[in-house]
Amino acid sequence: MTKVGILLGSLRKASFSRKLAENVAHLFPEGYETEFVEIGNLPLYNQDFDDHNQVPADYTTFRNTVKGLDAVLFVTPEYNRSIPAVLKNAIDVGSRPYGQSIWDGKPAAIISQSPGNLSGFGANHHLRQSLVVFCKKK
Template sequence: MTKVGIVVGSIRNNSFSEALAKNIVELFPEGYEAEFIEIANLPLYNQDSDENIPEVYTNFRNKVKALDAVVFVTPEHNRSIPAALKNALDVGSRPYGSNVWDGKPALIVSQSPSNLSGFGANHHLRQVLAFLNMPVVQQPEVYIANVHELLGEDGKITNEDTVGFLQSVVDAYVDFVKRHQA
C-alpha cells in the first residue's frame, strides 16, 4: 500500500482547496491510501522550540515521515503560498538535518476563483520543495482557475473535462511515485 499525504494549503473551513483535494483523492487507484495531514494546528515555527519540541510538532513530523508521497493542494495568498503551508513545510524541515519531506515525490495543485489559477503559489511552492529535496511532477502542471464555478453544492466537480484532466494528472503522479519508489 502506497501512503499519500494530502496537504491542503488553506486552513479555512470548507475551502475550495479542500473540496478540490477530496475530488482528487477519489481518482487514486487501488493500492493507494490517502491521508489528509492537518496543518492548522501547528504553532508558528520558532527555532527556540527545537530545544523543547511541542508534541504537535512531533506528531506532525511522524505522520509525514510515514508517508510515501505528498500532494499539495493550495490557494494563492498575495502571489505566494499561504502562511500556514509555509509554516508546515518549515516545521517538517527542522531542526536542521531532520527534514521529514526529504525525497518524497510531490504533486502541486494550485487553484483560485480567478483566472490566474494560483500560478504564483504553484511556482513559489516548487521553489521551496526543491530546497526540501522533494521531486515534483513537472508535467502536467496543475492550475485550476475559476474553481468556484467547477464545484457543485455537494463539493463534487461538475465539469467532466476537469475530472478527466485531474484523472490524467493523478495517473501521471502515480507513475512518478512508482519511478521514485524503484
C-alpha cells in the same frame, strides 16, 4: 499500499482547496491510500523549540505522520501571489531541525487553484521554490 498525505493550504472548512482535494483523493488508483494531514494546529516555527528540546507535541505528531508517508500532495489556494502562511509554516516545521527534514527525497505533487485569471500560478511557483531544496535522492 502506497500512502499519500494531502496537505491543504486553506484552513476554511468549505474552501475550494478542500473540495478539490476531497475529489482528487478518490481518483488515486487501487493500491494507494490517501490521508489528510492536519497543519492548522502547528505553532509558528521557532528554532528555539528544537534547540532547547521544547518541541511542541503538535510538531512531533506532524513530523511522525509525514515520515510515515510515501508521498505528499499539496493542495493550495493562492494568497497574494504566493502560498498561505499555514502551508509555509508546515514546510518549515517539517524541514527542521537542520539535517532531519521529513521532506528529503519524498515525492510530492502540487495542485494550486484560484478563482482569479492566473489560477494559482503564483502559489504553484512559490511552493515549488520552497520544495526544490528537498528533492535530494536518499
